[in-house]
Amino acid sequence: MPRVDDAPPRADHELMPVWQQDVGDYVTSTVFTPDGALCLVGAGSGDAVALDGATGAERFRVRAHADGLLGVAVSPDGTRFATCGHSQSARLWSLAGEPLAELPGGGAAWVEHVAWAPVGGLLATGAGRRVRVWSAEGALRFESEPLASSVTGLAWRSDGSGVLASCYGGVTLFPMVAGARLRTLAWKGSLISLALSPDDKVVACGSQDCSVHFWRLATGKDSQMSGYPFKPRALAWDDEARLLATAGDANVTLWDFRGKGPEGTRPIQLEGHKALCTRLAFAPRSGMLASGAQDTSVLLWEPRRGTRPLRYAFLDDEITALGWHPRQRAFHAGDAAGHVALWKAP
């Protein structure tokens, strides 16, 4: 009997999750510990929830920031994690959920960003217009002068020798080694996100005026990619620092930084989502890209091979967190309704 399906079969291209869990409120971030044992989830309710990396079962939950949690970051040595949110302090926790330290933001502003240095054990926080750097034990090591406006993004150099912060007015590079000078990359625009290439050569920022602005750190030369219909917040670099994935609408736009690019080149466009793409994450090593969107889908791509999605996965609401498993070919995502899931990539 012929019939109409409003949700046509997705055939064998849809991935089923290894596990799925409901943490109860808007997922603001998901991140695995380096050994893959725990998946730490930040929830809009203010809870940090630790899920079993293998099964998704809830291991513990802490009320980290009563009015809302914005960021969770696990230390690279896998011994602790940091949280921040709608409160005036960031917090350090053990992987058993015991509080270790409170890191005050020094004012009325929320601490909106936490980022661990890849090596060296330092943690950076962004609260209002200041960047602070702390030891793994929570001792204040550095406090910046106020920037031109509130910090909107933080990233460490891969060797831990400096931390970059974006805000309205540009990017500031704070050196964490003796004798090096602070560096500013000025841009009269509102930068809303920041991503440093894995080879530390290029810093890219999403901008409120629907463009992506980037600087080559060696020369300080800047360029801009424009033409996005909406502000491109989501940014991701591949492992080789060759492709920068960006999204300012349903399409994922990739810029190739090989050779003299991306200036004068046409970007790769990945069409598949039906609504604004909100999250992007490249897999370590494999070159596979995951993209999450407001249409509740996560799509998997191999952008260097083709522009058709390899696999689809779905949650129940806008995708608000996305990342890759540290050890397996697997990716995890969270949505605005509180769901978190892990899928195996092909």
Added chain:
Amino acid sequence: MRKIPVTVLTGFLGAGKTTLLNRILTEQHGQRIAVIENEFGETGIDQALVINADEEIFEMNNGCICCTVRGDLIRILGNLMKRRDKFDHILVETTGMADPGPVAQTFFVDDDLKDLFALDGIVTLVDAGHVALHLDDSRECREQIAFADVLVLNKTDLVPPAELDALERRIRTMNGLARVLRAERAAVPIDAVLDVGGFDLARALEARPGFLEPEYPFEWTGTFTLDAGTYALALAEGPDPSLKLVVLPLSAGEEASSREACERAVRRWAEPHPDLAPGAEFVAGASHGAALVLDGGTGVRRFVLRVPEAGRYGLYTQHLPSEFALQLTRDGVTTLPDAEAEVRGTHTHDEEVGSVSIHLEGAIDEKRLDAWLSKLLREQGNDIFRMKGILNIRGMENRFVFQGVHMLFDGREDRPWGDAHRASDLVFIGRRLDGDLLRREFARCLV
């Protein structure tokens, strides 16, 4: 999904913003309200989430004023949406000297906020005792008044009633759209400041049908029963060196304030009107008006009003009679009007900031309107703070409603005209507006 309403509270330091804020929070205790404060107020309410933030005003590109927004609001409101128990209402308290433009524009310009929040209204508090000072020397003060959907004249207990009346009239010439409330200690009905629908034109009109009332060149009308003979029109110095008036006969049962009578008065008003010196005579029912000129001498001046035949007459005056202590007397006895009414005047006291409202019969050509508005906003957008309109577009079944802030505007089809009289109304509030030019150019958009 219902958008979360946002109310912006502006006003100078000491105007009573924090008092009003605390009243709202106390009386709306069933609601979840988030307050974004840019000054450290003394909000003493526990259940509301109070967020302190620096006002971060960003120019998006090229310093274009319409792209000036509040970055802190974009960030904070975006973050507030990351929780299941959403807020019922957001209050944004600006700093005393804030220009309301960037706050309002933020909700037009930012993609994320546009989808989730609706700017409900701008509430401006003024300290009735001190605002007169600021009106003259502060651009910020004038702009806060011009942007408002609701104006709260606060601390009225400290100001004599006559001064309050004069202040309210002055403020109304600057912003003809706002609802004006008087208050002591910011005690206004909460439903008059929250969910006012100031940026929802259809609702704004339901709440203030006066928006559609025609404007007349006179501010006051009185209905008088007069005997044949002569009366004295006595007046003292007022805000202008002369007072224009028209006196016309009314038909049986007609009030001077009726629309028909006012229209007749407007036609007579438009005729050349002689300047009269004190002592000169003016005939009731003349086919033109007169200007009673006060210069020379001081104290009360008397003009003669000759009534050719007994009957009911309508008197129309450029300003309120109280502003000139105007009295109509016969043999030393004051004749009071049977009825009187204030009408919406178009004149201004040379304010830099003012409003212009235009009523047009006939259908508008959409292409011409587009061309005119784009040119107007490109050239004068900086000086146009707010505009609102309901337009009768040729070939459109529905009313076309639009409203804007500086160069940004948002227009759409509203409900069908149905049996309602199809006509267009347009209001501008801004700085150095040329009302005559705007009227002429708008009239050129007629089919």
